Each structure stands twice: as structure tokens, then as C-alpha cells.
Amino acid sequence: MLGRLQNRYDVVVVGGGPAGLAAAIGARDAGAGRCLVVDREPEAGGILLQCIHSGFGLHHFKEELTGPEYAQRFFEQALEHDIDVVPESYVSGIGIDSDGTRRVRVLNETRGLHTVDCRSVVLAMGCRERTRGAIRIPGTRPAGVLTAGLAQKFVNLMGYLPGRRVAILGSGDIGLIMARRLVLEGCEVVGVFELMPYSNGLTRNVVQCLDDFGIPLHLSTTVTAIEGRDRVSAIHVAPMGPDGRPDLQRQRRVECDTLLLSIGLIPENELSASLGIDLDLVTRGPRVSSTLETSLPGVFACGNVLHVHDLVDFVTGEALRAGRHAGEHAQGIRMARDNITLVAGDNVRYCVPHTLSTGREHTIFMRCKEPMKPCEIVVGDRMRKRLSFVVPAEMIMFTIKPDALEGYHEDTLRIDIRPLEGAGRRATDAAGQGGAA
Amino acid sequence: MSENAAFTCIGCPIGCPLQLTHEGREILEIEGHQCNRGAKYARQEFTDPRRGMSTTVRIEGARWARLPVKVTKPIPKNRVIEAARIIHGVVVQAPVKVGDVVLRNLLGEEGVDVIATRSM
Known part of the structure; x- marks a missing residue:
């Protein structure tokens, strides 16, 4: 499929997943003229297309949708917003002219190298899965070791089963959802192992995907070796010892022909790095201002390329904002520069955006380091918010109202998550939100 | 003589541990829920546990080999795998529109259909 591709756009979006599509829609809503979405796959929609399970859209659409249904709504909106989408294309680089024009180099099999001029760029390349190499599992290197998301693509789009007797390392949502998926497809899932x-x-x-089907979840346990010549024949697993290493004395052998890895996601920032954009060592995504602008003026970022989200609804919200700011930037609208740097304090692994400015409302996304309940988010001396619980697997979202930062003259603002003693049982609203990403 | 049954609520990510006290089929008390969804879930789970389900069917003449589908209403939990077997027997021809019915009255349950979740 060849989408329309012109030479000049207001906003070019790199990546056509949920973030990219929403960013383009946001830019158009902000009054930007022509918008282009460049995607490397045969069709836009990103990873939603292979997430056939339900649980998306509870926040954004107030109803529970499957991934493909969620994507379909955005295709339709993109069409209504007259957004150009070019599939099977890569952005190989972005240059900046002296007059501020950005030249985006788009590589496509049919068209070759095509240069597109634009005023703003939104980075929405998403993330990729960590592989065996990232955690260096010892053993042989047989076929049958693959990431959970790749297995999901094989099963749900291409119609291949990755194996018959499957072990899963990592209890992230993708791993849990694939456990159920493979059982429905007739595979045996011998267990999910979580470090x-x-x-x-x-x-x-855990309840719907494992307990319902009697799949055992082994906590504090990891894979210590992979066995097999051409194909996986077994894995070795061991419980974690008190020293934080697997206790090899208690290692046991589990026969299987496939090992799925669900061990984390990494924002895909090769393009950002090549542009010299400042990256955050914790999120592995760009450092962004309160308008989601990277260190390169006129280049914005949103979605999983910025930081890994667990709900697509949050991606949509963030991407609509990034798109809106990119659209405004393309029309020459400039915001005052941020004057406050956010600092991740106690039990805060990271927060996004990285800087704020006084006088505006801000949406903050953050993750904790350790589970804690009940607790309180403490934003300097400016704001407190109680939460019934926090866990690292669930992103925390909250807003800072414009008046909260009134008269704040410090350069930095520290956010902590502190335990709360004697709190009531009722949940407050920032955490505890439904939907399985 | 009352007995207990334990469930974990799946209504939201909090996952309340629910205890249901019953005598035979009669529910006496539900505890552990922080909101009404928990009580409702425990009651449903005790009397008639059901689950939504999505899977894929073979599609011919399309970009991908599989078409994603879902059931329009929850089906009995203990028949989910049986339902998957039945659905996997379906083969459809492209083009298909999102919402098209690929199988009617699944498991003989009136009004439980299997529909496409995308166009292809």
C-alpha cells in the first residue's frame, strides 16, 4: 500500500502506533495544516493489532475494547482528520536547516529516499522487547527461545504456534496474556517464572490468565540454563537465594520445547540518539519539557519511546498533548521556557516530563521503585496526594494544578512517595485504574 | 453449617481478596471488597462464573493469516477452552468488516455471537 506522500508538511510523526496516530490527530486539532505519519509496518496501528485481548479503552473511550478495535477507531479518526499515512517506510534521519525547517529523510522500497520538509516532528517509535542477550541466560542456543511479543505476532497475525510445551520467564502483562493465549491455542504452558x-x-x-487455567506462577524463581541442541529440550530453574542470586543447589529441570521471555521493554531511541537528543538514563527515552519537547527544539516525543506505559489509554492522552504542542509549534506559537526541574526523590524511579513551568497545569507520569501501601505523593511543599497502594508495574498519573506552583521560585522540585501510617481503607483516585495493557 | 469460598476480584487492578460465606448455594456474606464491583463479582463468580474471550480465526485472501474475533457476551468459565476449539474451526473469506458475525449462538447459548474485531 502506498499512502500519499507530499514534499512539505506542518508536522511529521515518526511511528504509526497508538502514540503516532493520536499525535497526528492532536496536531490537526491544534490547527496544524498537513500532517504525515511514517510507519515501518505494512499498516499503521502498531502493537495494538496483535493485542487481540480485551482491556483497552476504559479511560479514553469509557468502554472495554480489544487492541484491534482500539486501533480501528484511530484509523477512522486519522482519516477524518485528513492525515497522510505512509506504511513500509523508515525515517533514516532528520536534518535542520538554518531557517528552522526540519528535513525528514523517508526511506521506502518503491519511492527510494524522499525528503520531507516540516516545521515540527513527533517521535513515536514505541519500544522493543528485551531479549535473551539482555539478561545473559546461560546454556546452548537452540531454536525455541523468543520474546513474548514476537510469539504474540506469530500466533495472532501470522498463524504460527511457537511450540507445544511452553515455559515463560517474566510475569509482565504480555507474558501472562500469552500464557492464556497459548492454552487457548492448544499448547501446554508448564509455568511462569518470575525473578x-x-x-x-x-x-x-494473574487471576484471569493463570489461575483460570491452572498455570503455576513461580515467584522469586528464575531460569538458570537453557538446554537443547537444535530445539529447546528443557530449561533449568532455581529459586532466588537470600544473596540475590539463584540458589543452584535447589535448581531443577523443566522439560519444554519453547521459552518465552517477557522481561521488559526498551524505548526504541536509535533515531533520537542519532539526532543528539538528550536521553534519560532511567526511562531510556528523551528528556522532555512540560510541552513534551525534547532537547532539540521542534522535536517532540510521546508514547513508549518516551517511557514505557502500561495502559494504551495513557499513551493516547500523552500523544494528543504532544501532537497539540507540535501543531502549535508548527504555527509559530512558542511557550515560555520551563523554569523548574523535577527531581525523583524517595521511592520514585522516574517522572515525566522532566521540567515544569509555573502558571500551567501539568500531567505527571511516574513509577515507584518498591511496592508501598498506603502512601502519599509529596510534591515539594506544594502538594500531597494519598494513594491506597503503589507498585512498580503500575504507572502513577496525577495532575499539578496551575495554582499549586504559584510563587514557586526554586529551580528544582522534588517528588517523593512516602509511606502513610494509619490511612483508611478507601482508595484515592490516582492509582487503582482498570485495564490490561 | 456455613462454608467459605475465596476469590480475587478482577474488576480493577487493586485485586481485592474476597471471602464469601455460604450455606449450600445460599450466599450469607461477602467480605473484603472495597467497592460494589467486588461484591457483584464474588456473587457472579460463586453462582455462575463467566469470562469474556478473544481469539483468532483463519482468514483467506487477506493481509494476515488470522482474523481477531471476540465473543459478544461472557461465556461459562469452564467452557472457555471448548469454545476456543469450536471457534478455531471457522474459516472466513476477506473482506471482513469490524463487527461482522463469524459464528452465531456459540455453545448453543442464544445471543452469544463471535464477531470480528477488525476489518481486513
Whole structure:
């Protein structure tokens, strides 16, 4: 499929997943003229197309949708907003002219190298899965070791089963959802193994995907070796010892022909790095201002390329904002520069955006380091918010109202998550939100 | 003589541990829920546990080999795998529109259909 591709746009979006599509829609809504979405796959929609399970859209659409249904709504909106989408194309680089024009180099099999001029760029390349190499599992290198998301693509789009007797390392939502998916397809799932003492997925996914089908979840356990010549024949697993290493004395052998890895996601920032954009070492995404602008003026970022989200609804919200700011930038609208740098304090792994400015409302996304309940988010001396619980697997979202930062003259603002003693049982609203990403 | 049954609520990510006290089929008390969804879930789970389900069917003449589908209403939990077997027997021809019915009255349950979740 060849989409319309012109030479000049207001906004070019790199990546046509949920973030990219929403960013383009946001830009158009902000009054930007022509918008282009460049996607490397045969069709836009990103990873939603292979997430055939339900649980998306509870926040954004107030109803529960499957991934493809969620994507379909955005295709339709993109069409209504007269957005150009070019599939099977890569952005190989972005240059900046002296007059501020950005030249985006788009590579396509049919068209070759095509240069598109634009005023703003939105980075929405998403993330990729960590592989075996990232955690260096010892053993042979047979076929049958693959990431959970790749297995999902094989099963749900291409119609291949990755194996018959499957073990899963990592209890993130993708791993849990694939466990159920493979059982429905007739595979045997011998177990899900999780290094941490708690599941990294939502409780409802542990219940619906594992408990419902009698799949055992082994916490504080990891894979210590892979066995097999041409094909996986078994894995070795061991419980974690008190020193934080697997206790090899208690290692056991589990026969299987496939090992799925659900061990984390990494924002895909090769393009951002090549542009010299400042990256955050924790999120592995760009450092962004309160308008989601990167260190390169006129280049914005949103979705999983910025930081890994667990709900697509949050991606949509963030991307609509990034798109809106990119659209305004393309029309020459400039915001005052941010004057406050956010600092991740106690039990805060990261927060996005990285800077704020006084006088505006801000949406903050953050993750904790350790589970804690009940607790309180403490934003300097400016704001407190109680939460019934926090866990690393669930992103925390909250807003800072414009008046909260009134008269704030410091350069930095520290956010902590502190335990709260004697709190009541009722949940407050920032955490505890439904939907399985 | 009352007995107990334990469930974990799947209504939201909090995942409340629910305890249901019953005598035979009669529910006496539900505890552990922080909102009404929990009580409703425990009651449903005790009397008639049901689950939504999505899977894929074979599609011919399309970009991908599989078409994603879902059931329009929850089906009995203990028949989910049986339902998947039945659905996997379906083969459809492209083009298909989102919402098209690919199978009617699944498991003989009136009004439980299997529909496409995308156009292809």
C-alpha cells in the first residue's frame, strides 16, 4: 500500500502506533495544516493489532475494547482528520536547516529516499522487547527461545504456534496474556517464572490468565540454563537465594520445547540518539519539557519511546498533548521556557516530563521503585496526594494544578512517595485504574 | 453449617481478596471488597462464573493469516477452552468488516455471537 506522500508538511510523526496516530490527530486539532505519519509496518496501528485481548479503552473511550478495535477507531479518526499515512517506510534521519525547517529523510522500497520538509516532528517509535542477550541466560542456543511479543505476532497475525510445551520467564502483562493465549491455542504452558517476589503484571491478569487455567506462577524463581541442541529440550530453574542470586543447589529441570521471555521493554531511541537528543538514563527515552519537547527544539516525543506505559489509554492522552504542542509549534506559537526541574526523590524511579513551568497545569507520569501501601505523593511543599497502594508495574498519573506552583521560585522540585501510617481503607483516585495493557 | 469460598476480584487492578460465606448455594456474606464491583463479582463468580474471550480465526485472501474475533457476551468459565476449539474451526473469506458475525449462538447459548474485531 502506498499512502500519499507530499514534499512539505506542518508536522511529521515518526511511528504509526497508538502514540503516532493520536499525535497526528492532536496536531490537526491544534490547527496544524498537513500532517504525515511514517510507519515501518505494512499498516499503521502498531502493537495494538496483535493485542487481540480485551482491556483497552476504559479511560479514553469509557468502554472495554480489544487492541484491534482500539486501533480501528484511530484509523477512522486519522482519516477524518485528513492525515497522510505512509506504511513500509523508515525515517533514516532528520536534518535542520538554518531557517528552522526540519528535513525528514523517508526511506521506502518503491519511492527510494524522499525528503520531507516540516516545521515540527513527533517521535513515536514505541519500544522493543528485551531479549535473551539482555539478561545473559546461560546454556546452548537452540531454536525455541523468543520474546513474548514476537510469539504474540506469530500466533495472532501470522498463524504460527511457537511450540507445544511452553515455559515463560517474566510475569509482565504480555507474558501472562500469552500464557492464556497459548492454552487457548492448544499448547501446554508448564509455568511462569518470575525473578521478583511479586508479579510484574496486573493482579487481574494473574487471576484471569493463570489461575483460570491452572498455570503455576513461580515467584522469586528464575531460569538458570537453557538446554537443547537444535530445539529447546528443557530449561533449568532455581529459586532466588537470600544473596540475590539463584540458589543452584535447589535448581531443577523443566522439560519444554519453547521459552518465552517477557522481561521488559526498551524505548526504541536509535533515531533520537542519532539526532543528539538528550536521553534519560532511567526511562531510556528523551528528556522532555512540560510541552513534551525534547532537547532539540521542534522535536517532540510521546508514547513508549518516551517511557514505557502500561495502559494504551495513557499513551493516547500523552500523544494528543504532544501532537497539540507540535501543531502549535508548527504555527509559530512558542511557550515560555520551563523554569523548574523535577527531581525523583524517595521511592520514585522516574517522572515525566522532566521540567515544569509555573502558571500551567501539568500531567505527571511516574513509577515507584518498591511496592508501598498506603502512601502519599509529596510534591515539594506544594502538594500531597494519598494513594491506597503503589507498585512498580503500575504507572502513577496525577495532575499539578496551575495554582499549586504559584510563587514557586526554586529551580528544582522534588517528588517523593512516602509511606502513610494509619490511612483508611478507601482508595484515592490516582492509582487503582482498570485495564490490561 | 456455613462454608467459605475465596476469590480475587478482577474488576480493577487493586485485586481485592474476597471471602464469601455460604450455606449450600445460599450466599450469607461477602467480605473484603472495597467497592460494589467486588461484591457483584464474588456473587457472579460463586453462582455462575463467566469470562469474556478473544481469539483468532483463519482468514483467506487477506493481509494476515488470522482474523481477531471476540465473543459478544461472557461465556461459562469452564467452557472457555471448548469454545476456543469450536471457534478455531471457522474459516472466513476477506473482506471482513469490524463487527461482522463469524459464528452465531456459540455453545448453543442464544445471543452469544463471535464477531470480528477488525476489518481486513
